[in-house]
Amino acid sequence: MTEKVALIGSGNWGSAVAKIVGGNVQKFDHFQNEVKMWVFEEQVDGQNLTEIINTKHENVKYLPGIKLPENIVACPDLIKTCEDATMLVFVVPHQFVASVCKQLKGKISPKCKAISLIKGVDVEENDNGFRLITDMIQDSLGIRACMLSGANIATEVAEERFCETTIGYRNREDGELFEAIFHTPTFRVNIVEDVVGVELCGALKNIIAIGGGLVDGLKLGDNTKAAIIRIGLYEMRKFAKMFYADVKDETFFESCGVADLVTTCAGGRNRKVAEAHVTTGKSFDQLEKEMLGGQKLQGTSTAKDMYGILSKKGLCKEFPLMTTIYRICYEDLPPIRIVEDI
Ligand SMILES: NC(=O)C1=CN([C@@H]2O[C@H](COP(=O)(O)OP(=O)(O)OC[C@H]3O[C@@H](n4cnc5c(N)ncnc54)[C@H](O)[C@@H]3O)[C@@H](O)[C@H]2O)C=CC1
């Protein structure tokens, strides 16, 4: 049987990944050539973004300057994008996944396999107080889900600069199938049997990246940044193990762990906006609109989600860095408290 891949999402990362997947499916006989990509339709200079992508083969809004393979077909209809697919790649900002899953329920083949590239969690009234995005996909659509996450700033990946990434799987066959559509000589995939560890690394590092940006805005220097990264990694591991005892220590040494923390604290959007928060005094919401051109900040909302869980469970003192970052983002705490309160 040949597999048919569909991409759900077409932002900065979604488009970079489209370049990789579009290229890789052409290399193997067991993948169909066409890859549909769901685009949340919008107008760019009076024209539909889908039409621009399908004629110029470039996502001029979210990944300008990078050519996409011609077998990537932008589609504004989510159901049509996915109805004949056997492999679904979820790559929308985390706040939109619930609505995507709701629309797809009952509309896809139960034989589909999924992978999430999304860094974030879903707040839920369950024992943990949150749900993993892969669990949300599995539970709402009745299909198995892997997770891909790593030190992968989209533009650098799209420019084919060497990096690594991690795929977490429950079923090794699924892990290997997804490895085939993502791995390239400049985007090196390692697969591990730890979906939850890979996913929590991706979600939690976005909070710590805000911390990295605050340190830059305060001009505290490299030693302080390294301290934030170390304490951040410690809190990420402690949180993951507290909620999921099976998460593996080794996962934190994969690209999705320490490497992603380093790259995001050096060059990501969360870092950039947090630095500007210190230097301009403007709110994160305002800066997201002014600086990101429609791209979405994930770290502040994840800090809020995590703080909700930690405070409900009386755990704030055990996670001083994540708690302080939340308070700086949402309670007007002066940024310098990032080093005073931890
Ligand atoms: N950009 C990067 O360097 C990386 C991003 N990621 C993760 O990938 C995920 C997707 O991020 P990006 O592709 O960067 O997106 P983005 O932040 O560049 O773009 C936002 C996207 O959301 C779409 N959108 C806006 N309103 C929407 C709605 N109501 N419903 C559905 N979609 C809507 C926009 O059309 C656009 O495609 C995030 O979880 C992010 O953390 C992971 C690795 C690298």
Ligand SMILES: O=C(CO)COP(=O)(O)O
């Ligand atoms: O996840 C990322 C790199 O691995 C991108 O991080 P930002 O969302 O902070 O840009």
